[in-house]
Amino acid sequence: MTKPQNPPRSGRRVRGSTTGRPVMVLLDLLGRRWVLRILWELRDRPLNFRELQAACGGISPSVLNSRLAELRETLIIELLPDEGYALTKLGRELLSQLTPLAVWSEKWAKSLK
Amino acid sequence: MTKPQNPPRSGRRVRGSTTGRPVMVLLDLLGRRWVLRILWELRDRPLNFRELQAACGGISPSVLNSRLAELRETLIIELLPDEGYALTKLGRELLSQLTPLAVWSEKWAKSLK
């Protein structure tokens, strides 16, 4: 990883019907394709663009790039020169609230069989 | 709400690159448009189809219908005659893990300003 280059483009559009309440904005953000997955893949360590792309099973770079831009604008991840994309402090807080889902999902999977 | 009618169609396709691990399947499900929002709107009480549609800010009925079908197949919600769509026991467990996000989102919103 080499270029910390261009800063996040500002002006993220708020889609749909978020009434402006933070929880709605958050659900809206997390509900976008690949966002949860990206956070999940960054749980252990920073990954660079192509590592992240591979970890997400070959997500197309254009989509990955726009998701990363959105997550950077919202201060959930950051791009560290020579390290790659990493969760910020906020991002780690958010992820910590998501990790119980991994446990629950096991139980859920059993119910589905 | 009147017709408990046709049962959920089986055979939900697993999109993208879920490796089959339950947590991946879950993140994939939750990452679909409107899913988190639907769960959120059902947090207090069952809602019928049109109430839910209104609560989600006018989501188109075709999309709502397919999301509801998916959530029913995965046993997260159910359609109760004379009550409407409601979280199942599993669904309530899932939602309870999501509610801390509402608190966190307030803090997050302050950081964004």
Next chain:
DNA sequence: CTCCTTGCTACCATTTCAGTAGCAAAATCT
């Protein structure tokens, strides 16, 4: 210089979603 890696853009085919109209069945009214 050449070769490789990396972040990212461009382009187009495919899928998904939005938005509206409206139907069939059940409930409600008269």
Next chain:
DNA sequence: AGATTTTGCTACTGAAATGGTAGCAAGGAG
């Protein structure tokens, strides 16, 4: 009973998001 309203849901079309591939510009290595 007949008429009207409500409700779950489908159909259809245009718009938007995504998938998939190719490849560029810049930095590093040799």
